[in-house]
Amino acid sequence: MITIDEKLCKGCNICIELCPRQVYEESKTIDSKGVLIPIPKYLEECRKCELCTLLCPDQAISVDEEDES
Amino acid sequence: MDKTHESRFMKYLRKDRLPHIFCAGCGNGIVINTFFNGMELAEIDLSDIVMVSGIGCSSRIPGYVKCDSLHTTHGRPISFATGIKIAKSDLNVVVFTGDGDAAAIGGNHLIHGARRNIDLTVICINNSIYGMTGGQISPTSPKGSYGSTAPYGAMEKPFDLSELVSAAGATYVARWTTAHPLQLSMSIKDALNNKGFSFIEVISQCPTYFGRKNQMRSSIEMMKWMKSVSIVKKKADKMDEKKLEGKIIVGEFVNKEEPELSDEIYKLIKEEWDEKPSSELKSAYMED
Numbered sequence: 001m002i003t004i005d006e007k008l009c010k011g012c013n014i015c016i017e018l019c020p021r022q023v024y025e026e027s028k029t030i031d032s033k034g035v036l037i038p039i040p041k042y043l044e045e046c047r048k049c050e051l052c053t054l055l056c057p058d059q060a061i062s063v064d065e066e067d068e069s
Numbered sequence: 070m071d072k073t074h075e076s077r078f079m080k081y082l083r084k085d086r087l088p089h090i091f092c093a094g095c096g097n098g099i100v101i102n103t104f105f106n107g108m109e110l111a112e113i114d115l116s117d118i119v120m121v122s123g124i125g126c127s128s129r130i131p132g133y134v135k136c137d138s139l140h141t142t143h144g145r146p147i148s149f150a151t152g153i154k155i156a157k158s159d160l161n162v163v164v165f166t167g168d169g170d171a172a173a174i175g176g177n178h179l180i181h182g183a184r185r186n187i188d189l190t191v192i193c194i195n196n197s198i199y200g201m202t203g204g205q206i207s208p209t210s211p212k213g214s215y216g217s218t219a220p221y222g223a224m225e226k227p228f229d230l231s232e233l234v235s236a237a238g239a240t241y242v243a244r245w246t247t248a249h250p251l252q253l254s255m256s257i258k259d260a261l262n263n264k265g266f267s268f269i270e271v272i273s274q275c276p277t278y279f280g281r282k283n284q285m286r287s288s289i290e291m292m293k294w295m296k297s298v299s300i301v302k303k304k305a306d307k308m309d310e311k312k313l314e315g316k317i318i319v320g321e322f323v324n325k326e327e328p329e330l331s332d333e334i335y336k337l338i339k340e341e342w343d344e345k346p347s348s349e350l351k352s353a354y355m356e357d
């Protein structure tokens with residue numbers, strides 16, 4: 001499972017552009033702070049490489065080891 | 070939100086101070102992650118680390134980390150860090166600094182820290198500009214780049230910080246960009262483990278000033294650019310200067326062993342004070 005903390009994300013889109021598996025998609029709705037929070041949409045593509053956790057400048061992403069869902 | 074659904078680096082951060090002050094997409098946040106990743110690889114506990122910084126956006130990093138830290142004056146973090154290392158040599162002293170902090174106002178402290186080979190790990194976030202004060206040109210701004218103090222483009226040749234610090238005597242030097250987070254983490258690991266002056270130069274993005282003034286509007290555009298112009302040192306060593314124009318040379322510059330200052334001081338104290346009668350002690354304040 002991938003979680004994005006909406007209180008931390010500033011909508012830089014680094015995760016969308018630099019995930020090697022294109023797991024994230026741009027959101028169409030702006031949140032209350034005016035940020036477009038990415039959607040981790042294609043979870044089946046994720047290889048849990050953790051590159052997105054390392055690159056997210058705002059420590060907003062968690063990629064869980066085990067998939068509970 | 071469930072605790073397990075947090076970034077794996079959250080345990081090292083002062084969560085109550087987040088989100089941090091950095092602009093969206095600023096490279097400083099990536100350096101925070103890669104530091105913790107390198108620290109884990111080096112198997113060092115955060116409780117054995119003390120962080121020191123100067124003034125600038127990059128220098129605000131220690132304030133977000135759950136460890137002892139000193140936020141000092143502009144350009145002087147290496148001097149404060151030297152004091153800490155000499156007083157408590159078992160601590161792992163890490164300096165976070167910017168290109169303005171380390172190379173402009175703090176340039177002398179930088180070269181003398183390297184010359185003394187004092188055991189510090191200096192992480193210099195080089196975004197080629199003064200971010201905090203509004204985009205002025207720094208000693209590392211590329212020739213021709215624009216800034217608020219260079220509306221016609223910078224006229225001067227920039228410092229190559231990794232070469233400068235290597236020449237000054239540092240025993241570990243590496244340069245990467247924020248677009249190389251894995252390589253950067255490995256170098257941070259090696260820098261933390263090196264007993265001596267370690268210098269990590271991270272070429273980073275300031276989308277707000279450097280990006281906006283130099284026709285690169287987003288942090289992604291800047292990261293892709295940094296990656297595309299990077300060339301590893303081993304390959305660059307075989308190329309001539311002309312071909313290397315506009316390139317960022319990345320990789321390890323120095324990795325060697327040499328006597329370290331705090332070690333030498335403690336050794337001297339032990340030899341002179343523990344083993345000799347006081348009548349044989351030398352003092353700068355006594356006539357010999």
Ligand SMILES: Cc1ncc(C[n+]2csc(CCOP(=O)(O)OP(=O)(O)O)c2C)c(N)n1
Pocket residue numbers: 124125126127128143166167168169170171194196198199200201202207275
């Ligand atoms: C003695 C002194 N001179 C000047 C300043 C103003 N000042 C604050 S930060 C800064 C430069 C910061 O640039 P850099 O170190 O590259 O950090 P960045 O903000 O880009 O991360 C300057 C000149 C100051 N705070 N103190």
Ligand code: SF4
Pocket residue numbers: 002018019020021022023024045046047048049050051052053063
């Ligand atoms: S863990 Fe890797 S593959 Fe999965 S979303 Fe993050 S960057 Fe993409």
Ligand code: SF4
Pocket residue numbers: 004008009010011012013014015016037038055056057058059060061
């Ligand atoms: S990298 Fe982080 S801050 Fe940037 S858009 Fe993705 S989750 Fe948000």
Ligand code: SF4
Pocket residue numbers: 090091092094095096097126127196200201274275276277278
């Ligand atoms: S001004 Fe530049 S260096 Fe400072 S936080 Fe913003 S993007 Fe980062």
